[in-house]
Amino acid sequence: MRDRLFSIIYKYNLRPNRTLGQNFLIVPDIIERNVKRAELSEKDTVLEIGPGLGVLTDELSKKAGKVYAIEADSRMIEILQREYSWPNVELIKGDAVKVEWPEFNKMVSNLPYQISSPVTFKLLKHEFERAVLIYQLEFAERMIAKPGDRNYSRLSLMVQAKANVELVERIGRGAFWPRPKVDSAVVVLEPKPEKERIELNENLVKALFQHRRSTVASALKKSAHMLGTDKKSIKDYLSSLPHAEKRVFQLSPEEVLDIEVYLRDNGLLSQKPEKGLN
Numbered sequence: 001m002r003d004r005l006f007s008i009i010y011k012y013n014l015r016p017n018r019t020l021g022q023n024f025l026i027v028p029d030i031i032e033r034n035v036k037r038a039e040l041s042e043k044d045t046v047l048e049i050g051p052g053l054g055v056l057t058d059e060l061s062k063k064a065g066k067v068y069a070i071e072a073d074s075r076m077i078e079i080l081q082r083e084y085s086w087p088n089v090e091l092i093k094g095d096a097v098k099v100e101w102p103e104f105n106k107m108v109s110n111l112p113y114q115i116s117s118p119v120t121f122k123l124l125k126h127e128f129e130r131a132v133l134i135y136q137l138e139f140a141e142r143m144i145a146k147p148g149d150r151n152y153s154r155l156s157l158m159v160q161a162k163a164n165v166e167l168v169e170r171i172g173r174g175a176f177w178p179r180p181k182v183d184s185a186v187v188v189l190e191p192k193p194e195k196e197r198i199e200l201n202e203n204l205v206k207a208l209f210q211h212r213r214s215t216v217a218s219a220l221k222k223s224a225h226m227l228g229t230d231k232k233s234i235k236d237y238l239s240s241l242p243h244a245e246k247r248v249f250q251l252s253p254e255e256v257l258d259i260e261v262y263l264r265d266n267g268l269l270s271q272k273p274e275k276g277l278n
């Protein structure tokens with residue numbers, strides 16, 4: 001696999017485009033483990049974001065019924081079309097953040113890190129069964145951070161409101177060519193059962209996390225304008241606001257929902273909960 005990758009690189013005299021996050025996996029074991037973690041069978045349709053030179057795509061195509069691979073770099077698409085003749089892989093040229101995704105039930109990718117956040121939020125809008133994704137380590141740690149942790153953020157809250165998320169492997173820089181400046185990690189995401197999923201109002205979460213170290217009461221006063229209300233109206237209701245004295249970074253998704261319901265019941269949050277995340 002490694003030999004094939006480098007022979008393609010030399011053949012096409014390919015210079016990786018750093019702004020597109022082109023760091024190719026060169027360790028077959030990591031690819032093998034991730035394909036295994038996806039628990040693929042003929043019944044599965046896999047979405048891969050950023051197939052690059054096809055090292056992961058090739059393994060996915062052997063195990064899944066169908067693979068869709070979205071790639072932004074037309075050089076990669078051209079090379080993949082010349083070098084491989086996969087019967088069950090459909091290449092889609094475009095920006096994975098912008099193009100409409102086909103139906104899939106699993107996602108396996110070595111993500112371009114600059115689009116980790118929009119891709120993750122877009123994934124959580126879709127119905128899927130399992131995703132095995134490589135992220136920058138620091139991003140992966142934020143995804144799994146628990147309320148009260150140093151790096152618990154809007155991302156942690158929004159992801160954990162919808163999915164179970166586990167960091168299953170750390171990957172050093174030497175596993176990629178060219179060598180990136182950051183470490184990486186494999187994360188497995190599984191949507192929570194439907195009745196446990198929490199749809200949170202995106203505006204409220206943004207408003208709160210603008211002031212993540214403040215108390216809830218204080219954060220809401222400071223961000224009242226983001227909720228379409230004013231400081232004075234919010235102040236009048238603070239005495240019975242749930243979790244008012246907690247710090248924002250200590251809030252679980254359930255607690256944010258308590259706050260949301262209270263604000264809505266008192267006419268301080270007009271917007272309906274958003275279906276998806278951005």
Ligand SMILES: C[S@@+](CC[C@H](N)C(=O)[O-])C[C@H]1O[C@@H](n2cnc3c(N)ncnc32)[C@H](O)[C@@H]1O
Binds near residue numbers: 053057
């Ligand atoms: C980290 S590389 C992974 C390549 C390959 N899957 C591997 O593991 O070696 C990321 C790939 O995503 C592509 N890419 C970057 N931005 C993209 C975007 N917005 N939409 C789709 N693909 C993108 C890059 O061109 C690159 O091929």
